[in-house]
Amino acid sequence: MPEMNPDEMLVAFALATFETALFTLALLLPLFLAGSLGSSLASLNTLAGLMVFALLWVSTFYCMCRAVNEVGLSREGVPVLLLLAKGAWWGGWNGVLLVTAPLCVAALPAALYVLLGWGVEDVGRLFFAIILFGGFGSFVAYVIGGAVGFVAALLTAALWWIAGCLVQPERLQESSEGS
Amino acid sequence: MSFLIRCVHVTAVSFIFGGALLLFLALGRRNRHLAALLDLMRTYEWASWAAIGLMVMTGVGNLGHFGEGLPNPDSGWGRKLTLKLVLVLFFLALSTIRTFSFALASLESPGFEARRRAWSNLRGLYGATALFVATIVGTAISLAHF
Numbered sequence: 001m002p003e004m005n006p007d008e009m010l011v012a013f014a015l016a017t018f019e020t021a022l023f024t025l026a027l028l029l030p031l032f033l034a035g036s037l038g039s040s041l042a043s044l045n046t047l048a049g050l051m052v053f054a055l056l057w058v059s060t061f062y063c064m065c066r067a068v069n070e071v072g073l074s075r076e077g078v079p080v081l082l083l084l085a086k087g088a089w090w091g092g093w094n095g096v097l098l099v100t101a102p103l104c105v106a107a108l109p110a111a112l113y114v115l116l117g118w119g120v121e122d123v124g125r126l127f128f129a130i131i132l133f134g135g136f137g138s139f140v141a142y143v144i145g146g147a148v149g150f151v152a153a154l155l156t157a158a159l160w161w162i163a164g165c166l167v168q169p170e171r172l173q174e175s176s177e178g179s
Numbered sequence: 180m181s182f183l184i185r186c187v188h189v190t191a192v193s194f195i196f197g198g199a200l201l202l203f204l205a206l207g208r209r210n211r212h213l214a215a216l217l218d219l220m221r222t223y224e225w226a227s228w229a230a231i232g233l234m235v236m237t238g239v240g241n242l243g244h245f246g247e248g249l250p251n252p253d254s255g256w257g258r259k260l261t262l263k264l265v266l267v268l269f270f271l272a273l274s275t276i277r278t279f280s281f282a283l284a285s286l287e288s289p290g291f292e293a294r295r296r297a298w299s300n301l302r303g304l305y306g307a308t309a310l311f312v313a314t315i316v317g318t319a320i321s322l323a324h325f
Contacts, residue, residue, distance in 0.1 A: 006221070007221075007282045007285050007286060010221065010224055010225060010278065010281075010282060011278065011279065011282050013225065013228055014224065014228045014274070014275060014278040014279075015275070017228045017229075017231055017232045018228075018231075018271055018274070018275045020232065020235070021231060021232065021235040021267075021271055022268070022271060024235055024239060025235070025264060025267060025268055025271075028239065028242075028264065029261070029264050029265075029268075032249075032252055032257075032260065032261070032264070033252050033261065035251060035252060037242065037249055038245060038246060038247050038248065038249030039247055041239070041242055041243040041245075041246065041249070042243070042246035042247050044243060046180060046181075046184070046240050046243055046244075047180075049239060049240060049243060050236060050240060053235075053236045053239065054236070057232055057236075073282060073286065074286075156275075159272065159275045159276050159279060160279050162276050162279075163276045163277075163279030163280040163282075163283060164279075164283060166276070166280050166297070166300040166301070166304070167280045167283045167284050167287075167297045167300065167301065168283065168297065
């Protein structure tokens, strides 16, 4: 974890929770409106669902800490281009984390099971399949995560600007005088 | 398990509502202990985001409890649920603006203490948070009982 001041850490935590919740609702709402949410949730174990959400929350928080640390908080406003670039970059890595973390957790017991039941060569084949799937999956996850991160960074820039106008009303006056 | 999930959900929402109302009232008084209030606000911001995460996490769990029996989106219940989810989306945006405003205020501290208008806007955000949560709770009560 990078060294951050308490306010930067708070902003990272708020943004990570905001984006995790937003992402969850963005998946939930269209499924519900299409009438397929019930069957989708029925096929998901409650504990597994909670763990998936927790994993998404933790990995987003880690990536957000890195992004906020690299962009930096300033009362004068955030550099939007840097924010968008870091949003896309760390959004991509968040996608990779989400694919590789469950894969690593699943790989160990699977390897033990295969080692006990089949033999050493089959373990090699299993790991080859995991690396192949992990590599391709990571690439796809990076692209999707990057796109999601870019959109989330755009939204963050807009919300930061609104907050700035509320706490520093003179900023709104300056921008209206400038235009 | 479903009872535990519902308990966590209700506790989280109660905390968000109670904390925002308390800060709205505390910021309204001509208080000289602004540094202490900033500390209180920081604690609330951390805890409220943890509560929001738990609220969404357990909210999905609550819906999962219905399984295949989840009512149709065109039904009266379905329309209320859609309204509740849309309200939650707006609540998330409002909460983010509030936390950003607090972070900016904290960056400016102690110079910020002199700026009454900005304090008043911050107070308004805590009031809006309490009001928004009360509206969402009203929709939730309607979903559960009517």
